Amino acid sequence: MRFSYLAGQDCGVMITDEPGTGKDLMAEPVHKKSGQMAAQLYISRVDCETLSEAEGQTGFYGAEKSEAQTGSRG
Incomplete structure (x- = not known):
């Protein structure tokens, strides 16, 4: 892939190898x-x-905070 193409995108880039x-x-x-x-x-x-699969998904894609983390109550 060309550097100029990647640089022109308005997004994060993950490079793996x-x-x-x-x-x-x-x-x-x-x-x-x-x-x-x-x-x-x-x-x-x-x-x-x-x-773990859960750690990978949270680390790369983020996660919503639970009630315990935000201190909110239903």
Whole structure:
């Protein structure tokens, strides 16, 4: 995939591959060419094999806070 295509998208990008393949080397030029280049680039390194399915879904897609977390009551 071309850097310019990724940089032109108004969305987050997840780059996946085997360890040691230089994913961060691709992330930096995509970020520099994007509309977000003024913002801080954050690179998260996650070993997905160690996550449970629930942890992975919450970490990548977010989760609504439960009543216990927000303190609200029905």
